[in-house]
Structures are given as C-alpha cells and as structure tokens.
Amino acid sequence: MKFHKVSFAILAAALVAFGVPAKAEVSEVRVAKQLGISYLPLMYMENLGLLEKHAKAQGIADLKITWSTFTGGGPMNDALISGNLHFASGGVGPFATLWDRTRGSLGVKGVTAMNSMPLYLNTRNPNVKTIKDFTPKDKIALPSVKVSIQAVTLQMAAEQAFGEGNHGRLDALTVSMGHVDGMAALLSGAGEITAHFTSPPYQYQELAQPGIRRVLSSYEVLGGPATFNVVWTTTKFREANPKVYKAFLAAFEEAIDLINKDKRAAAENYLKWSKEKDTVENIYKILNDPEIEYTTTPKNVMKYVDFLHKVGTLKAKPASWKEMFFPEVHHLPGS
Template sequence: MRVQGRTRRGLLRLLGAAALVTAGTAAAQAEVTTVRLAKQFGISYLPLTLMETEQLLEKQAKQRGFEVKTEWLRFTGGSGMNDAVLSGGLDFASGGVGPFLTIWGRTQGNIKVKGVAALNAMPLWLVTVNPEVKAIKDFGPKDKIALPTVKTSIQALTLQMAAEKAFGEGQQHKLDALTVSMGHPDAQTAMMGGRSEITAHFGSPPFQELELKDPRARKVLDSYDVMGGPHTFNLVWASGRFVDANPKVTAAFVAALEDSLKLIRDDPARAAALWIKAEGAKMSQEEAEAIVRAPQNEWTTAPKRMLEYLAYMNRVGLVSAKAATENELFFPVPGKEAGKGAGR
C-alpha cells in the first residue's frame, strides 16, 4: 500500500506538472499566431518591405520563444486601412499622418487606435505637367490633382494648409474640388501619359523623383516648406484591443522594425536592391539607392511635426481629440519606460 500511495502521489505530481505545462502552452498561444500587416506603394514603405522579404518578424518571434506567420496585404490609401482595422480584419496598418490621426481621433472612446512607431520623415512633392502652373495659385478648373485620398490623406491635408497660406484664412479648401483619389502608380501613369484629365500628382518617393526626370514635369510644392521642416510621412498603427491582447507579438514587431531600419542604415545598397526585387520596380539600382541615401529622407521611428498636422485638423473640424505631446499619439514601446517611445 505504501508503494501504491507513493505511486498515487507521483501520479498526482505528474498530472499537476502536465496541467501547468498545458496552461503555460495555452497562455503562450493566447496571442495571435498569424499577424496581418498592410503596406502601400512606394519606397517609403521600405522598412516594411524588408520586414516581409527578410522575415524579420518571424525571426524576432522565434528568438522570443514563439512562432508566428505573417499575412501581408496591400492598400492604395489609408482610408481602406482604417476600415480594415475597425472591422478587425487587420492588425498593423501603415500609412500617412492624415489617415492615422483620423482614426486616432475617432477611436479614443472605444478601441483606442494609437501609433506603434513612425517609419520615416520624407518630403512630399506636388508635381505638374501643366506648363502654365508655376505655383498652386496657378491651378485652374481644367486641372486635376491626383493624391491617395481626397480631404484626409497627408497630401490632401498639406495641400489644404498650403492653400490657406496662399489664398488667405478660411481658404484651405479652395483646391479640394480639383483633387482626385488615386493610387500613386496609377496617378503617375495618368499624368505622364498625357491622355487623362490628371495634370498634377501630389505623390511620394519614388514616384515624384521619377516624374521629375521628364522635362515636362516641375515641382510646384514641397511639404517640408509648408510644414517648416522635416515631418513624419508614414507610420504604423494598431488598435489598443490588439496591442493589449498581443504584447509579445507587438514587442516582436517593434524589434523587427528596428532590425529593418538598421539594415537600411548599415547597407542602403542592399536595402535598395531588395526593394527593387520585391516590388518589381522599374528603376535602376542607382536611382533607388539615391532615394534611400538622400539626406532629406530620414529612416526613423521618431515622430516629427505630427502635432502641427493635428492642430490643423482640430482647427478645421476633421478631428476633435487633442494631444499635448506626440507620445500621447503612440503606445509605450515594449521593453522601455512607459511614455518614452522608440526614438521619441
């Protein structure tokens, strides 16, 4: 009987240990095993392209003791990203400051969307092929300006801010009627083809640089001039619901993004080559590398001049929520002191 008692106690200990292992496994698997991420067109999404092609998120997860799969989606504008986040069909969205601030302002009372990290600071150029247009005051009723999303994209907001400066207080929407929602690749083709109503494109790298190689094209506006210096172009955002439920995945994503940015800084030639191959871009290695290395293009997670955009959106009624610091727009970075984001 003594042997049987020991056997029973041993069996109970084994069962207890097994239960702990099962519970631990269940806890580890409570986070998502497939991460859904999205990006748009252009070399400004280079950090995410490298994350995808080099499987940096998968590698970071494995280093942290778990595994994930990634599902990469493609959008032509931030508004579609926001719809996907709101419906629960997307975990990490990426895009310009305008769409981000729009969903940030709309969700602070429910799912609390915030920024995960910035991707870069880049100037955006308004390019035209209309020889009569030397400044935005020269645009007329026959001109059409293509940009990602009318009224709310970062290009649309920058154009409104520039219009207010050019035409006077209260005239921020003077050029809105000329704007057309169009993805960058289609906008470039439409404007340079000369067979559509599109006479201008408020784009992003590399489309703006490629357009200016044509002698018909000229730069009408530079967003850095409008904003008074470098500003965040793209960033990544997610819902508080997702981040709270997936702290390990979120930490792995941030670490993978840092790995991607390090690759860009350490080996811009390789980063450019990987982007050309992944995107099937019709540009040379030298052209792509020149954009990656350009001093005005900063590959950084540190947000810049986002509050200026928010203040404008508050003033014209696009967003009611306000923030005193850029940290209020972002989740605390995993593994760092609360309130101090990566590079912030």
C-alpha cells in the same frame, strides 16, 4: 465533504505554478503596407522574415504573417476596425483620423514612425508656377481625397496661400488615385490629370521626364522635415498580444537598421521586391537624399494634428505626440 472558497489570486497562482497556459496570443498576424520606397522597412520585414524571427525569440513558434497591399489609408482603416487587419501603415492623416475616431473604444495608437520624407506636388501644366495658378481645368491626383497626408498637406498649403479658412480651396480639384496610376495619368499627357501629389520614388521618376516640374514640397509647408508614414494598431490587440507586439517592434527596428547600414543593398532589394522598372543608381540616389530618413522618431506630427483639429477634422486635440503613440517609443525625441 466540505469545500472552502479559494481566492481568485490563489487560483491564478496555482494555475501558473502547474503550467496551465494563459490565453494564447494570435497565431496569425495580418499586416498591411502600401506602394513606394517609404514602405521599405515593411518590405524588409516581409521578405527577410524578420517578424517570424523575433516572434520565435519571444517563444512564439510558427507565427503566420499575412501581408496585404493597399492603395490608401481609408480602406486600411476600415480593415483595422473590422478586425481583418492587425497592423496598418500609412500617412499621418489617416492615422490621426482613426486615433480620434476610436478614442474610448478600440484605442488606435501609433506603434512607430517609419520615416521622414518630403512629398512633392508635380505638374505638367506650364502655366502653374505655384498652387495659386491652378484653375478648374486642372485635376490633382493624390492617394485619397481629403484624407491622405498629401490631401492634408495641400489644404495646409492652400490656407497659407489663400488665407485663414481657405484650406478647402483646392479640394474640388483633387482626385483619388494610387501612386502608380497617378504617375501614369500625369505622364500620359492626356486626360484631366495635370498634377500629382505623390511620394518617393514616384515624384523623382516624374521629375526625370520632360515637361514635369515641382510646384510644392511638404517640407516647405511644414517648415522642415516631417514624418510621412506611421504604423498603428489597436490598444486591444497590443494588450492581448504583448509578445507579438514586442516582436513586431523589434523586427521593425532591425529593418530600419539594415536599410541605414547598407543603402546600396537597400536600393537593390527595393527593385527586386517591388519589381519596379528603375535603376539601382536612381534608387540609391533617392535613399541618400539628405531629406530622406528612415527613423522610428515621429517628427512634426503635431503640426498636422493641430491643423486637422483647427479645421474640425479631429474632435480631440492631444497634449503632445506621445498621447497618440504607445509608450514603447515615448523615449524618442519626437514632435
């Protein structure tokens, strides 16, 4: 019996025609978030089952979602590189760092921006009016030394205050602490922590206490509103799981819409899901702050990236923000 060679294209077409399934997408998606009201879109996705909903719309039934909570971007990046995580979330600093490190390999890029929010540097030291007043006796708590977006913003502020090349002037004063622990250390009035560079809602909760004042806002350093948090993943995951990726983005966009349409419900949901001790009115006030916006549009990301490249943290400098994000968000008016 004589056999003829069949081209790969014809064979592939035949397999599709006869219903032979292509390689299946993942049956479990591992997503990570951090603490704070800035992660509210991911909290909506988790608690309302939005990713499962949109996965079903893509024809993927029974998708398992495993949620993890991290206290900083560094450990989250390690988990993503090792394959123990599919979607990471955090500040622009950790995101940009991993984008730079994985160019030509895993190809980490941004899925979407999550919000624009100011970050406050608060202190209990009455002698500190500006960052120039910090002394070696002060210690500044922030999520991750040199890596977190707070640490990068502090470096940018230091260079503005002390001059070109002095971006690391205050690095020795910084201490890595999660937001909740940093707030507790600041408000205790004891110990070495005299300042805390944090995020909503913790910065507002701190300022509500006697003797706490704001030294700096990230918007002052950046010259306007800027993206605080980003969601990122690897090119490999996106290419291997196009339906899951599409479902994730659709679920995220729905979460953003739900928050923006009913901020009082969002405030109630945040307290219910986070189990933090605050009032609905306080959280509702934060959500209505005109400086706070839940949006998928990256804002002022390039100001951070340009600085990180200038000081040598990033080896590569993207031509624009679009080089760092996957094409699904390229239509947005980012910067």
